Amino acid sequence: MNSNPSIIGTSPKRVDAREKVTGSARYGQDLRMDGMLFARVKHAEYPHARIRSIKTARAKRLKGVAAVVTAADIPGNPAFGAIIIDNQPIAGDKVRYLGDAVAVVAAETEAIAERAVDLIEVKYEELPGVFDPREALKPDAPRIHEKGNLIVHHKTRKGDVGVGFGEADRIIERSYSTQRVEHAYIETEVVVAYLDPDGTLVIKGSHQNLFNIRSAVAGVLGLPLSKVRIIQASLGGSFGGKDDCMAVLGCRAGLLSLKTARPIMLSNSREDSLVESYKRHPYFLDYKVGVKDDGTITAMEINIVADGGAYASMTQFVTWRSVVHATGPYRVPHVKTDIYGAYTNNTYTGAFRGFGSPQITFAYESLMDEIAGELGMDPLQFRLKNVLRDNDVTATGQKLDHTVSVGEALEVTTRAAGWDEKRKKFPEENAGRIMKRGIGLACSYRGVALGAEGVDATGAIVRIHSDGSVDLTTGLSEMGQGLKTIFSQIVAAELGLPIEKIQYRETDTSTITDGGPTVASRSTIIGGSAVRKAAIAAREKLGAAAAEKLGAPPAKIIASDEKIMVKGDPVRAVSFREAATMALDAGMNLSSFAWHVSPPIWWNEEEGRGDAYFTYVYGCQIAEVEVDPETGRVNVLEVWAAHDVGKAINPETVRGQICGGVATAIGYGLLEEVEMVDGVTKTMNLDEYLIPTAMDVGKIHAIILENEDKYGPYGAKCVAEPTAELCAAAIANAVCHATGKRIRDLPLNLERIVLGHKLVKKKRRVR
Amino acid sequence: MKKITLKITINGRKHTLRIDPNLRLLDLLRDELRLTGTKEGCGIGECGACTVILDGRAVNACLILAGQCNGREVVTIEGLTGKDDLHPLQQAFIDHGAVQCGFCTPGMIMSAAALLDQNPTPTEEDIREAISGNLCRCTGYTQIVEAIQAVADDN
Ligand code: FES
Ligand code: FES
Numbered sequence: 016m017n018s019n020p021s022i023i024g025t026s027p028k029r030v031d032a033r034e035k036v037t038g039s040a041r042y043g044q045d046l047r048m049d050g051m052l053f054a055r056v057k058h059a060e061y062p063h064a065r066i067r068s069i070k071t072a073r074a075k076r077l078k079g080v081a082a083v084v085t086a087a088d089i090p091g092n093p094a095f096g097a098i099i100i101d102n103q104p105i106a107g108d109k110v111r112y113l114g115d116a117v118a119v120v121a122a123e124t125e126a127i128a129e130r131a132v133d134l135i136e137v138k139y140e141e142l143p144g145v146f147d148p149r150e151a152l153k154p155d156a157p158r159i160h161e162k163g164n165l166i167v168h169h170k171t172r173k174g175d176v177g178v179g180f181g182e183a184d185r186i187i188e189r190s191y192s193t194q195r196v197e198h199a200y201i202e203t204e205v206v207v208a209y210l211d212p213d214g215t216l217v218i219k220g221s222h223q224n225l226f227n228i229r230s231a232v233a234g235v236l237g238l239p240l241s242k243v244r245i246i247q248a249s250l251g252g253s254f255g256g257k258d259d260c261m262a263v264l265g266c267r268a269g270l271l272s273l274k275t276a277r278p279i280m281l282s283n284s285r286e287d288s289l290v291e292s293y294k295r296h297p298y299f300l301d302y303k304v305g306v307k308d309d310g311t312i313t314a315m316e317i318n319i320v321a322d323g324g325a326y327a328s329m330t331q332f333v334t335w336r337s338v339v340h341a342t343g344p345y346r347v348p349h350v351k352t353d354i355y356g357a358y359t360n361n362t363y364t365g366a367f368r369g370f371g372s373p374q375i376t377f378a379y380e381s382l383m384d385e386i387a388g389e390l391g392m393d394p395l396q397f398r399l400k401n402v403l404r405d406n407d408v409t410a411t412g413q414k415l416d417h418t419v420s421v422g423e424a425l426e427v428t429t430r431a432a433g434w435d436e437k438r439k440k441f442p443e444e445n446a447g448r449i450m451k452r453g454i455g456l457a458c459s460y461r462g463v464a465l466g467a468e469g470v471d472a473t474g475a476i477v478r479i480h481s482d483g484s485v486d487l488t489t490g491l492s493e494m495g496q497g498l499k500t501i502f503s504q505i506v507a508a509e510l511g512l513p514i515e516k517i518q519y520r521e522t523d524t525s526t527i528t529d530g531g532p533t534v535a536s537r538s539t540i541i542g543g544s545a546v547r548k549a550a551i552a553a554r555e556k557l558g559a560a561a562a563e564k565l566g567a568p569p570a571k572i573i574a575s576d577e578k579i580m581v582k583g584d585p586v587r588a589v590s591f592r593e594a595a596t597m598a599l600d601a602g603m604n605l606s607s608f609a610w611h612v613s614p615p616i617w618w619n620e621e622e623g624r625g626d627a628y629f630t631y632v633y634g635c636q637i638a639e640v641e642v643d644p645e646t647g648r649v650n651v652l653e654v655w656a657a658h659d660v661g662k663a664i665n666p667e668t669v670r671g672q673i674c675g676g677v678a679t680a681i682g683y684g685l686l687e688e689v690e691m692v693d694g695v696t697k698t699m700n701l702d703e704y705l706i707p708t709a710m711d712v713g714k715i716h717a718i719i720l721e722n723e724d725k726y727g728p729y730g731a732k733c734v735a736e737p738t739a740e741l742c743a744a745a746i747a748n749a750v751c752h753a754t755g756k757r758i759r760d761l762p763l764n765l766e767r768i769v770l771g772h773k774l775v776k777k778k779r780r781v782r
Numbered sequence: 783m784k785k786i787t788l789k790i791t792i793n794g795r796k797h798t799l800r801i802d803p804n805l806r807l808l809d810l811l812r813d814e815l816r817l818t819g820t821k822e823g824c825g826i827g828e829c830g831a832c833t834v835i836l837d838g839r840a841v842n843a844c845l846i847l848a849g850q851c852n853g854r855e856v857v858t859i860e861g862l863t864g865k866d867d868l869h870p871l872q873q874a875f876i877d878h879g880a881v882q883c884g885f886c887t888p889g890m891i892m893s894a895a896a897l898l899d900q901n902p903t904p905t906e907e908d909i910r911e912a913i914s915g916n917l918c919r920c921t922g923y924t925q926i927v928e929a930i931q932a933v934a935d936d937n
Binding site: 029035199201203285497668676679712714717 | 812816817818819820821822824825828829831858859860863868873875876878882883885886887888909913915916919920921922923924925926927
């Protein structure tokens with residue numbers, strides 16, 4: 016029995032758009048409950064200190080205060096974590112960054128809670144801090160965690176770099192650095208915790224990864240997983256950012272709810288969010304490359320140090336993605352890459368759209384232009400000579416058995432942008448211009464889904480009701496990316512229904528089994544496959560139920576136009592609703608659960624090699640900029656962005672992802688930095704932490720490439736993250752084209768463009 | 783704190799309320815009247831999530847005291863929505879894929895509505911400038927600008 020997937024590749028309206036344009040969508044901050052208390056957090060006063068004593072009596076006595084809790088009140092594990100269990104929702108003996116909590120207050124109003132926080136007295140013994148990950152790895156650095164400051168070391172090994180450098184005509188060495196940046200979702204973090212009458216602790220809020228949060232809350236509060244229920248409110252953006260920090264909020268509010276038996280709202284102000292929530296890792300990257308005079312790359316040796324901040328969070332996974340992709344999408348016969356993640360007393364770092372790729376892409380794509388420059392080659396031609404092609408072997412020794420389209424992406428994008436002409440013309444024209452024009456490109460490859468990082472599986476439930484309407488449930492979350500719409504489209508396609516007939520149920524850990532996090536751009540390929548399987552299973556039951564009446568074998572029956580019909584004979588049909596009733600009357604189960612596991616992959620951590628991901632996506636972005644050499648101001652005039660998504664299930668949504676990713680990367684390239692001095696955050700709100708406005712983002716041309724993948728539903732792969740990893744490098748290359756200045760540190764802000772370096776701020780060195 | 787009396791028209795309805803003098807317009811809307819379509823993203827006038835229309839102009843409700851609105855008229859996203867019909871801007875945002883997480887959307891639409899009231903035929907530059915106080919982290923603004931342009935083109 017077949018489907019009629021005509022809705023795939025079209026752009027029906029988002030299923031959640033109406034509630035969002037009318038303002039009726041309920042976000043975490045919109046929740047209110049009877050008897051609800053408001054919580055505030057007493058934060059650490061030193062970035063690194065031992066807690067000597069905490070006095071809460073005065074705070075507790077304040078009228079309107081319902082409870083004050085400290086680490087001593089935690090019934091379960093003091094900490095949680097993905098691999099390393101080190102993140103403490105309320106600090107016990109030691110604080111490791113200024114976002115740590117030492118106590119949490121619940122009161123009748125937020126203002127009372129705030130006042131109570133000020134009445135809590137904490138005595139500390141200040142410890143020397145470490146704020147640079149390279150310093151943190153020195154043997155005599157102050158220890159932030161008992162086991163030392165090294166969170167992780169990953170490596171990649173291929174061939175013998177000694178041999179590769181021997182074959183080279185030139186050796187080029189460069190160092191780059193990237194900054195700490197904030198997700199800056201417009202909605203800050205918020206939860207409401209309450210107890211169901213049966214004693215289940217419910218945490219509703221701005222969650223990205225509900226099952227991660229459930230494990231953390233259950234562990235810390237000493238509850239079985241079945242007694243913790245995590246529900247997602249409408250989510251006001253996440254980009255990887257509402258995971259660990261939501262677990263922290265969930266533990267704090269959950270503890271207060273258990274204490275008071277009342278609902279607790281805990282919401283972060285923007286200032287709280289900037290200090291407390293994790294950021295994207297700053298990287299320090301050293302590259303050494305061997306090339307022949309004809310432009311052939313012979314070897315790459317790469318050394319990277321990442322600032323993990325106070326807690327490990329996703330550092331192991333983020334740096335692993337970096338170590339796999341650090342050479343970029345190039346044929347390099349000899350590779351030696353090492354990456355180290357280190358603890359510091361800065362705000363911790365974790366997942367952020369791109370997940371270890373924007374940093375390395377900035378470095379290797381700046382480097383490719385630098386090498387091309389040294390060789391006197393055009394950056395496009397140099398790349399085309401070295402990029403991976405079908406059946407090539409990656410830096411980790413993986414043979415690519417799908418369509419490798421980075422060459423295609425380069426060709427399509429450069430053609431659309433008028434590359435050859437502009438590369439030649441701009442330098443000539445700039446001589447007579449005040450504002451200097453430049454054009455630059457960057458390309459990348461990216462492993463899809465979790466890869467050999469861990470188990471990659473998820474489930475979906477499709478339920479057909481007696482009236483022919485359909486419920487869809489998964490454990491993955493809508494964050495704005497359009498997941499509900501894409502999944503509903505898949506069900507609609509397989510059941511031959513209009514999309515309006517599909518109701519996507521809210522994401523709630525009590526409705527489906529743990530299907531992993533909504534990360535790594537895995538939802539369409541892994542989640543979409545599960546949804547498709549569940550829909551097909553449901554459809555087959557309808558086919559079986561209708562077969563007798565239609566007088567055809569189930570294999571000949573299709574679902575289309577709200578009918579179950581004989582293929583090629585649309586008069587022999589029953590309505591979808593009728594078929595559903597027939598199936599139910601026959602005692603059939605019209606609820607189907609399906610599970611999808613990613614194809615096998617492997618990684619040998621000892622040897623630093625493996626088939627890291629089951630498939631890859633490829634992309635290229637070009638930025639055309641205008642630089643004012645007097646002020647250092649860079650205007651991004653136009654961006655061309657081509658991404659191979661396998662198959663665009665909903666092209667308008669893909670376009671939205673591309674434009675959004677580009678804008679995020681423009682911010683990364685030009686504007687954004689969470690500035691910290693000795694562990695103190697200096698950029699405390701959106702007046703100091705600048706993200707792009709509509710005036711900062713030029714015209715974006717989204718170009719969708721489609722090389723269908725055998726592992727994706729309808730050939731679809733992914734799009735969210737690759738779009739955010741390219742533009743910072745493309746801008747740096749364009750700025751160099753415009754001005755001749757090579758800037759190797761992000762962001763390319765005014766002072767770097769004019770002075771060539773960052774304005775010097777007071778820095779305390781740790782010896 | 784001594785309460786003050788506030789007479790205010792919100793979405794066409796007249797209200798007389800006793801309020802704290804330090805109550806922000808944003809809190810009046812969200813907490814007292816439960817008009818939660820207006821969002822809070824920064825509290826300092828930078829993100830635009832709290833944009834409402836006050837006497838025909840787009841303003842940040844987080845920067846205005848409710849008491850300053852005595853005798854004045856406020857329109858929020860709830861007031862823009864008709865009984866059955868969406869406002870053309872709301873429909874255009876849906877049609878053009880201009881909504882992702884949706885958190886910026888109400889504020890964005892209010893800024894666009896104020897713009898089109900004052901200038902029914904804006905250029906792309908005008909549109910970008912009019913929404914430059916409304917931050918969106920999801921869309922890169924492309925489809926938002928297209929949606930507003932489409933409504934303007936119908937004018
Ligand atoms: S909340 Fe008012 S501008 Fe951000
Ligand atoms: S749609 Fe998410 S902030 Fe604009």
